[in-house]
Amino acid sequence: MSASPNPHAPIIVWFRQDLRLADNPALAHAVGSGRPVVPLYILDDQGAAPWAPGAASRWWLHHSLSSLGAALEGLGCPLVLRRGRSDVVLRDLVRELGAGAVAWNRCYEPQAIARDSALKADLKAGGVAVDSFNAALLAEPWTVKTGGGGSYKVFTPFWRAVKEGLTDGLNPGEPLPSPTALTALPTPPDGDRLAEWALLPTKPDWASGLRAAWTPGEGGAARRLAGFLDSAVGQYAEGRDYPAQPWTSRLSPHLHHGEISPRQIWAAAMAKGDGAPEGEGMDKGVAGFLRELGWREFCHHLLYHFPFLPERPLNPKFEAFAWHEDAKRLEAWQRGRTGYPIVDAGMRELWATGWMHNRVRMIVGSFLVKHLLLPWTAGQAWFWDTLVDADLANNAGGWQWIAGCGADAAPYFRVFNPVLQGEKFDAAGAYVRRWVPELAGLPDSVLHQPWTADAMTLRAAGVRLGHDYPHPVVDHKTARQRALDTFAAIKDDN
Ligand code: FAD
Numbered sequence: 001m002s003a004s005p006n007p008h009a010p011i012i013v014w015f016r017q018d019l020r021l022a023d024n025p026a027l028a029h030a031v032g033s034g035r036p037v038v039p040l041y042i043l044d045d046q047g048a049a050p051w052a053p054g055a056a057s058r059w060w061l062h063h064s065l066s067s068l069g070a071a072l073e074g075l076g077c078p079l080v081l082r083r084g085r086s087d088v089v090l091r092d093l094v095r096e097l098g099a100g101a102v103a104w105n106r107c108y109e110p111q112a113i114a115r116d117s118a119l120k121a122d123l124k125a126g127g128v129a130v131d132s133f134n135a136a137l138l139a140e141p142w143t144v145k146t147g148g149g150g151s152y153k154v155f156t157p158f159w160r161a162v163k164e165g166l167t168d169g170l171n172p173g174e175p176l177p178s179p180t181a182l183t184a185l186p187t188p189p190d191g192d193r194l195a196e197w198a199l200l201p202t203k204p205d206w207a208s209g210l211r212a213a214w215t216p217g218e219g220g221a222a223r224r225l226a227g228f229l230d231s232a233v234g235q236y237a238e239g240r241d242y243p244a245q246p247w248t249s250r251l252s253p254h255l256h257h258g259e260i261s262p263r264q265i266w267a268a269a270m271a272k273g274d275g276a277p278e279g280e281g282m283d284k285g286v287a288g289f290l291r292e293l294g295w296r297e298f299c300h301h302l303l304y305h306f307p308f309l310p311e312r313p314l315n316p317k318f319e320a321f322a323w324h325e326d327a328k329r330l331e332a333w334q335r336g337r338t339g340y341p342i343v344d345a346g347m348r349e350l351w352a353t354g355w356m357h358n359r360v361r362m363i364v365g366s367f368l369v370k371h372l373l374l375p376w377t378a379g380q381a382w383f384w385d386t387l388v389d390a391d392l393a394n395n396a397g398g399w400q401w402i403a404g405c406g407a408d409a410a411p412y413f414r415v416f417n418p419v420l421q422g423e424k425f426d427a428a429g430a431y432v433r434r435w436v437p438e439l440a441g442l443p444d445s446v447l448h449q450p451w452t453a454d455a456m457t458l459r460a461a462g463v464r465l466g467h468d469y470p471h472p473v474v475d476h477k478t479a480r481q482r483a484l485d486t487f488a489a490i491k492d493d494n
Contacts, residue, residue, distance in 0.1 A: 009100030010185055011035040014042070014090060015079070016112075018105040018135045018258035019064045020218040021071055023175035025133035026103040033101060036185045039072050039079045040093060041065060043197055044086040050111050051310070051392055054385035056354040057256075059207050060216050062199035064257045067217025069194065077182035080191040087119050094128055097189060102128060105135035105258070108300050109392050110307035138262050138297055139165055141304035151305035153314075153407040158301060159294040175264045209352035210388065214253065221254035225265060229272045236285035240292075243346070243357035244430035249289065250355065252389035255296070262293055299397030302407055310380065310396040313405035320490050321405070323375040332473050333368055334382055336436070339472035341448055342422035343367045345435035352435075354388035359425050365402035366416040371479040373486060376403035404487075412487045415480045422448035438468045 011030045018024055019041075030037045045052040053061055069079040082089045094102065102123060107116065120130045134140050139162045144152065152158035201207050214220070228249040232239075239247030254260045269286050303309045313319060332338050336347035346360035356364070361383075368379045376399040383399075384390045400406025404414075426432055429447040433440040439450060441461030446453040451465060451472060458465065465471055 006098075006100055007035065009035065010038050010097050011101040011103060012038045012040050012090070012093060012097070012099050014040050014102060014104040015068065016041075016104060016107055016258075017256065018261075019068045020221070020259050020261070021068075021075075021178040022218065023135065023261045023264050024105065024178075025135050025176060026105045026131070027179060028176050029103050029131055029133065030101075031179045031182060035101060035183075037077055037182050038093075038097060038099070038185060038189065039077060039182075040090070041068075041079060041081055042086040042089045043081070043083040043192075044089075046084070051109065051384070054387070054390050055201065056210065056386050056388045057390050058199040059201065059210055059354070060214070060253055060257060060388045062194060062197070063216035064259060065194055067219065067259075071218065072182070075179065075182040077184040078188050078191075080189050081194060081197070082191055083197065087115055090119060091122070093189065094123065094126075097185070100129060101131070103131045103133070105133050106140070108136070108141065108304050110303070113304075135261055136258060137300055138162060138266060138293070141301045144301060152298070152301060155295065155298050155408045158298050159291065162294065162297055173263060175261065175267055210354045213353040213355065214388065216253070216257070216259070218259045221251065221260035224249065224251055224254060225260060225268055229268060233269070233272060233285040233289055234283070237288040240288065241359045241425050243349075243360050244426055244428070244434070248358065252391075252394075253355070253387075256389045256391045256394075262296070265293060266290065295397075296394060299391075299393040302397055303393040306407075309400065309406075310392055311377070313403070314400055314407050315405045315409070317490050318403070318405035322373075322486055322489065324373040326372065326374065329372050329473055330374055330378055332470070333364070333372060333374070333379075337470050338367065339451070339470040340367065340418040340422075341432045341436050341439055341450065342418050342426060345426075345432045348435040349431075350383075350386050354386060356387075357431075359421075360431075361398060362402055362410075363416055363418055363421050365399060366410075367418055369403045370412075370415045370483040371418075371474050371476070373483060376400065376405070413484060415483055417476060417480075419449045419476065436469070439463060 011033050013027050013030045018026070021027060065079070065081070072079045082093065090102070093099070104116070107113070116132065120132065123130045144158065144161050144165060146152055152161065215223070228251070232247045232249070235245070235247040239245050251260065251265065255262065269290055272283070272286055302314070306314055333343070333347060336344035336351065338344055342360065343364050346356050346364045349360070350356040365376070365379055368374050369376050380395055380399040383395055387395070397406065401409045404410055404412030422432065427444070429444050432447055439447060439461070442450055442453060442463060443457065446457060450458070450463060450469060463469055
């Protein structure tokens with residue numbers, strides 16, 4: 001790579017999980033450099049690319065790139081799309097353009113860190129200026145340390161430390177505005193057309209539910225945040241556990257793709273909460289919401305410090321756990337055919353919309369690993385393919401937590417009872433009736449356990465168990481005991 005001291009040589013802004021213009025420090029840096037700007041996105045999904053986006057994420061990515069491309073086009077600076085091994089593609093483009101600088105916002109997946117560190121060293125050695133920025137977290141993982149200088153494994157002290165560490169007590173800084181003008185190269189480099197990447201499903205086109213549920217892109221993210229803060233955050237503290245209610249933000253896919261930053265969310269939420277610190281008058285809903293953003297930070301902290309998080313249990317005792325392999329039961333779970341209505345409703349919501357309410361993620365996760373004794377990695381893989389918010393850190397963190405083998409996890413012996421969970425969090429049955437319509441005619445008293453309904457009730461509701469809706473794949477009490485016995489075996493071994 002040849003050195004390029006020319007201050008007019010272009011700067012490449014490599015977009016990754018930061019598909020937005022506002023509060024984008026790499027882009028702001030490029031604008032400030034005075035160089036012509038070349039915005040670039042690389043699709044690195046071929047060969048053995050680890051954790052390449054799953055099907056639902058690809059759908060999202062298409063629309064998000066389309067939105068970002070239009071916004072950049074509006075500033076006269078088209079987004080260049082290239083495909084291949086990202087380190088190779090980036091080096092090639094630097095060479096092709098004689099670029100003098102590259103800027104990106106940091107990613108925290110282990111493979112991305114390794115790739116980016118090597119690239120940075122290599123490009124710098126070739127005389128190319130490389131600058132990277134934090135655009136995705138309130139506090140980067142290496143900045144949060146225990147008193148002894150180590151990393152946190154328990155959420156509450158971690159979150160306390162993050163909040164204490166943020167400047168001004170609770171202020172991670174003002175978000176940056178969108179650039180109003182960009183200087184492009186007179187002839188922008190060639191790139192692929194987005195449609196050539198075939199990110200959208202065609203045969204069959206299973207994305208109609210996703211289209212109905214979401215508006216990917218920076219504008220959609222901003223509207224989602226504003227709507228949530230206007231009408232739902234007040235209900236969040238008590239309401240966030242009720243899957244039939246619209247009381248959580250649904251910002252997760254926007255956050256994962258970087259269409260909105262946690263700093264923007266923080267600033268808007270604090271403005272809503274009148275800026276009062278937590279515990280000193282901050283609105284309960286706002287505090288609860290920011291705490292969940294804290295879980296996102298925590299999962300990223302864990303992934304950074306324990307890069308094996310998506311593959312191996314954090315608690316090594318669980319390496320010896322006797323998971324079952326049962327393709328039929330896994331499929332029943334994936335398709336929402338377990339015979340437990342709240343579990344099936346969640347899995348069908350996921351299939352239809354690419355998203356599932358957090359309470360229900362916990363219920364279906366617990367059911368998979370405890371009632372069916374199937375490995376948490378199988379659940380993680382299914383979520384990876386079907387979630388529009390599939391995120392390596394949050395997904396692995398969520399699965400390890402629910403399997404009981406992660407940091408600060410739910411204890412293994414706490415086995416969610418899917419009937420009681422349904423009765424508590426979907427008492428009026430609106431969620432189950434929406435996603436499992438074949439049970440809609442059942443009265444509330446048996447909706448969450450249709451196998452207890454008498455023949456007349458089932459007939460009146462038009463339900464034939466075993467035909468219209470399955471019998472339970474396992475009996476709760478038996479499955480619970482089996483899970484506890486399996487757990488006892490690894491407990492006793494250690
Ligand atoms: P809100 O309640 O409005 O929360 C605001 C934001 O905080 C979310 O958008 C999300 O970014 C973050 N957040 C909230 N809860 C959590 C949490 N428990 N852990 C980490 N971050 C959180 N979240 C993902 O973004 N991607 C995943 O792949 C993912 N997989 C999960 C798997 C399992 C088994 C479990 C139990 C949870 C998983 N979560 C995942 C966390 C959580 O379920 C979702 O972030 C949340 O449901 C998204 O909805 P929301 O945006 O309305 O959340």
